[in-house]
Amino acid sequence: MVINKCKELIELLNKYGKVTEIHDGALLVEIDEYYLHELSELLHWKLNGYYTTSIGVDERPLNGSFGVYHAFVLDDYGCYVILYIRVSTGLLKTTSITPVIPGANWAEREIMDFLGIRFIDHPEPYRLILPFDWPDGIYPLRKDFPYNCKASVKDKIDEVVHGSTSTVKDVEELSSRYTLVPIGPYHPALHEPEYFELYVDGEKIVDARYKGFMVHRGMEKLAESRLTYNQIPFLAERICGICGFTHNTAYCQAVE
Template identity: 35%
Template sequence: MSAAEPWSQSGAPLTIREADAGELAGAVTAALAVGARYLTAAAADERAVGGGFRLDHVFRFPDRPGLDVLRVRLPADRPEYPSLTPVLPAVHWDEREAQDLFGITPLGHPDPRRLVLPDDWPAGLHPLRKDVPWNVHPPCAAEPGWAPRLAGGEGVVFMPVGPVHAGIIESGHFAFSLMGETILHLDVRLFQKHRGVEKILEGRPWADAGDAVERTCAACSASHQAAWCEAVEQLVDWELPARGVYLRTILLECERLYNHLNDIAAIPAGTGFAVAAMEGSVLKEQMLRLQGAAFGHRYLFGTIRPGGVVRDLPTDDIAELRRRLARLRVRLGRLAQRMLRHPGFVDRLQGAGVLSRRTALDLGAVGPSARASAVAQDLRVDRPYLAYRAFAPMVVTEQAGDVGARLRLRFREAEVSFELLDRLLHGLPPGPCRREAPGGAERAEGLGIGCNESPRGANVHYVQLRAGRIERYRIRTASFANWPLLMEAVPGNLIGDFPLINKSFELCYACCDR
């Protein structure tokens, strides 16, 4: 693209197709057969506007630039449909979530337990229905009473862990079934950090969503901001200035880089390889400081807003930024050698927490966790957006699907990000970094879907606007997609390796729970 060329987010329209509830499974099977990739599902309550419930499933077809929405309408008095999980296992948590939050029943779901709401929450109270106030506070029971699924048999020991963990770790509850030191089965109860992000956003003008959207998750904050902006920009046909496109891409790549540095430090920490963990955490801190100095916030809050980016990079800063990134790159290269040539360390990672390619595909794994199991998918390349249209990164894959593969993958991807950042900074076009909203934007209507490849994989924001206000907002993050993989990857491993395996997937609780 040329430097002066304006940039439109709206080049790839949504195609909405309606189906009956009974036809849904068939339509999804047909889509999957031609290589469609499932991105997100979103329920909505349309009873106040004369409808019932609406259930959308969003796919990307390999031969089309836009996204496809498969829409089913369900009656207000009997919101139920045959579960899609048997034909598309990746939706199993989406279906449980819609059952909790909207009271939409997926008939025949293999595991219809509560997912998001606590076990002491009153039956029949579905907080994302429009007739339930945003601040409803039903009384809590003293014992929430979760009954985990455990392995049975003589000598099997049940080990509960959490929701408060021993380190500085987010909150979530794990139930291990152990035979000796070997994990037979793991059940998890997440959503301890559920904050009602989507409900809070309803009714707000689209322009006022930023503070909540960016705090869905600090670790993927730029990705969340960019997905929200893309959805809005599509809806109002908002063209970005070329410099804004580049800077937004730079922010997204910086975010990937510091997250990968964090994970590279966390994996040796899980094996007691303290020297490598310390060096990794120094590199992460340097990246956070670089971000604080260049973009005004260590975690990039408040950097991306509809129309471009908030803060420009002064020309003098660009050269300094490139120098600092080059120094970090050299240091990371040395750390990679030190870690990957340490036989004891590498031995510990080999064969730990294996995720097979088949399971990754079946459960809809995304991001580094998918790519380390030989699934070559990356939205930066598969559905190019922002400056990735001109600077397609190399999609890195590993074959083994174990902790070692996920670590090596992050080293290699960090290298790609360094390269990409240098090229973007070098080629940063002149001009404004943000453009004013087009006329009528404050009354925007319709459905916009923003998605990008966060450090953890596909992050999809589904934004329905009515008269400029948010009617429905659903966020499906990479961690939401990938948490179920952990339950598949740990059985057969030693309990002592669990923290290591968990860190290698780098699942975020905050953006899963929302």
């Protein structure tokens, strides 16, 4: 029954673009971004699919362009569906699905930080992972970025609010109307360094600014540049102190 439903889904997706069954139950759909909102809404809201993540890849050595992949899980159909958008190196922009699926917010911002691909109509196109003083125009996960590069930082303290917003256009208004409560980056309640800037009206939180990822170590670039397939598990199991086996197993399953 599930197999038949997956076939039904393939027939439906064929209307939007080229469908490739990577393996049993995993479908890659290469589409024009014109259909991206319509198809994302269909998969997530109408077919009861789960949005899992968005991934950016520098595919210039393969096809001369960048790629953006939006992944969904459809339990009712027994399928994984990955929407693939090819992004031109000249434009370096594509349509954001965050207005349709708010959960895509951070994943798309991560791609913006690491690959420099802009997402049109993203509601918060601000830095997420890179620190506020990271220089503009340098993107760590591009293939031409050397793993041992030490980029010179610049002072952007007057332009950026803790790395989570691009300008301070609304900070004065918030500060004049509400009380600012800073939490972090070191706090007994936090497992790792994070910074929360809370704006409160009495006991009600009316706005919040967040800056995390302070222990990001660039492991992706190191694994890609220096290690072989067989050596990467040594690094994968050191991503986290309590879930090393999980990361290691996930990597091995993906490769195999």
